[in-house]
Amino acid sequence: MPRVSHIVVDWGTSSFRLWALDRAGAVLGERRSAQGLAASAAEGFEAVLEAHLEALAIPEGVPVMMCGMVGSRAGWVEAAYVATPAGLDGLTEKAAHVPSARRLIRILPGLAQRGAEGADVMRGEETQLLPLLRDGFEGLACLPGTHSKWVRVEAGAVGGFATFMTGELFHLLRSASILAPAVEGAAAVDPGSDAFAQGVQDGLAEPDMLGNRLFRLRAAWLLEGVAPETALARLSGLLLGAELAGAARFGGRGPVALIASGPAASLYQVALALAGIASVTTHDAEACVRAGLHAAAVSAFRLERISA
Amino acid sequence: MPRVSHIVVDWGTSSFRLWALDRAGAVLGERRSAQGLAASAAEGFEAVLEAHLEALAIPEGVPVMMCGMVGSRAGWVEAAYVATPAGLDGLTEKAAHVPSARRLIRILPGLAQRGAEGADVMRGEETQLLPLLRDGFEGLACLPGTHSKWVRVEAGAVGGFATFMTGELFHLLRSASILAPAVEGAAAVDPGSDAFAQGVQDGLAEPDMLGNRLFRLRAAWLLEGVAPETALARLSGLLLGAELAGAARFGGRGPVALIASGPAASLYQVALALAGIASVTTHDAEACVRAGLHAAAVSAFRLERISA
Known part of the structure; x- marks a missing residue:
């Protein structure tokens, strides 16, 4: 796959999803497994990641942008929470750098809320929100799941959120x-x-x-x-x-x-x-996380320069 | 213990409590164990009960009044639910007869609610309520537990209840x-x-x-x-x-x-x-279940005649 520009990974508690993307974000290859946090910690995060990359014949030097629990305290490298209110840029700038001899690897941070609305955290969902923020959505985002998130999106930023x-x-x-x-x-x-x-x-x-x-x-x-x-x-x-x-x-x-x-x-x-x-628009969660990771990768890796 | 008039047992999902009582309801002996439903079904309900009676040297012929999950479908003998509204007398009359060559054994039924207030059931708590019913209490009874019961007591009967x-x-x-x-x-x-x-x-x-x-x-x-x-x-x-x-x-x-x-x-x-x-009176749950079982035993076994 010579046109692969970067790799994006959503790595959660119980699942691993990887996509190889071109510069425009089109999917050129993908890998899915049940290698969540516990399984991967035992095997070694880098070994798990590189095995999937090898299966897709991704060469050294192709950078990787990740999100999810892989950036938690129990993950690969901790990506410290960014405080709300938080916009698109803050997340990418605060991405954690993962040491690797083979390639640039970044993990997007989660969001933390403190103060009057009460302590709350998310990790992974913030990346699904990035396309909404970029497109100027204003209102409530609802992200169902094991721990459902309700997010107030205002002025291009996450204003506050509540997990159920x-x-x-x-x-x-x-x-x-x-x-x-x-x-x-x-x-x-x-x-x-x-x-x-x-x-x-x-x-x-x-x-x-x-x-x-x-x-x-x-x-x-x-x-x-x-x-x-x-x-x-x-x-x-x-x-x-x-x-x-x-x-x-x-x-x-x-x-x-x-x-x-x-x-x-x-x-x-x-x-x-x-x-x-009355007003509900549905967005595919997987398409959102992939688009969010792609936008972060474009911003973080300045892809034009890398691929020049 | 020559003065033992009858035995009362609260036999639940995870515990067994037995008291030997005199005619007035005073405690002459007691036994406690973790022999709940599952453990007792394996060992045999009669074997479990008789072992405890033997440990207290209770002779044949002394009758036993029980309540709790021992009367459920998964128990010794099923004591079919009595429908609400239900008073004191209904419970004792509907006690299930347990076949035994050694003594009279009865299990008090639970209560079932159907209709507008929604399906609900209790088994064991109804016996704790018997002293309140007898004493003419009117109001709400609250019985905390794994499944807390809130019971509307009116006109000497259980009018309705809600389990949380x-x-x-x-x-x-x-x-x-x-x-x-x-x-x-x-x-x-x-x-x-x-x-x-x-x-x-x-x-x-x-x-x-x-x-x-x-x-x-x-x-x-x-x-x-x-x-x-x-x-x-x-x-x-x-x-x-x-x-x-x-x-x-x-x-x-x-x-x-x-x-x-x-x-x-x-x-x-x-x-x-x-x-x-503002108005809360606290009653000891164990004293209540013992008093309720005693009242049922007196009524069911017509103790004056038995002990005459």
Whole structure:
């Protein structure tokens, strides 16, 4: 691949995604694996990265821009958090330098919020936001996930944000709680189901009753034999509805830029509509992180000069 | 122990408590173990019970009244739920008969709620309520636990109830979530701490922000190095505050009978005061379940005749 200009990597707690890009950001090759933080720390971060580069026949000297938990304290090299409010330029300038004899390697920092809105952190999502910042978006960005982020974007910068543990609560409750038998065997949540919609509406209307409505999923299973798919959709809806109730307190009612991929995108689209948020645009999360990494790479590596 | 009139047993998911009582309900002997449901099912329920009775030299013929998960589908003999509204008499009359060649053995049923207030169940707590029903209490009963119960007691009966998963969420979050490192090593929650009080107030004021405030415990640990004891007290306070916000919706502001033992009693007393509930009386949970079982035994076994 002679036209490869730079490599971008999204390296998280449980996954590794790498793309080889040309100068315009077009994808020339990619690698995906489950080599998250723990696995990679044992094997050696550089060994993991170089093995993937070798598989794509990427020569020495091609620079690498990364983001995600690889820049955390437990990662390769710590990229210290940048404080909010934070714009596009600050992130690239503060990228951590990773020592390597083979190539330039940078890790973008995460964002930290302190002060009146409360301590909060993100690492990886800030890179997904870069294309929005560049394009002049103003409003709320919603990034669903294990720890969903709601971000206030104003004047080309991240003004503030709030993380909700929705995805992790869903995982804990479905797999390790007394609700597990009631949802056992259910594969996925149907975003079009009545059960999901009812859950969202209940969570939105009475977030203070969440702890009770969760237990009632078990009671409905015991007393009424509710099907696992129905119980799982209610569980998902309840947690998502409660998150949207909190997000409304955090950042009002829109416009919302939904940055999501796969099933999460459909679920949040349905839930945002039920919450009465009229203006929602959906952006593919993977395309966003790749575009954000590309913009950072162009800025950091002054690609024109390198490839000249 | 020649004066033993009857035996009462509270047999739950993870614990076994047995008392030998005289005709007036005074305790003549007791046994405690961790032989909960799973362990006892493997060993055999009758073998477990008779071993404890033998250790107290209880002869054949002395009857046994039990409550708790031993009467669930996964227990010894299923005691089918009694529907709310339910009074004192209904429970005793519907006790399940356990076949035994040695003695009369009964298991009190749990309560099931259906209809507008939503499906809910309890098993074991109904017995703790029996003394309150007998004494003519009117108001809300609060029974903290893995699954906390809030019960509307009216006209000598259980009118309705709501279960909150507070205790189980606390356990899951402190041990199996991303918050675990932030609370690692913290022993217990200090009910008198500012951190607990602040958590309760935050949970009460903004239950819709619970998912966010939980994550912020991690952020505060990362950014500010908050001590594990402080983080654990905030976590406990947040969950308890959110429960009280929901309980206010369920049943208003009191009077509240708090049926609790040990640390839970102190934590709920502080939290109820912070919620502005003026009239709270605390009842020892163990004394209540023993008194409830005794009352049921007297009624079911017509002790005067048996012991005549």
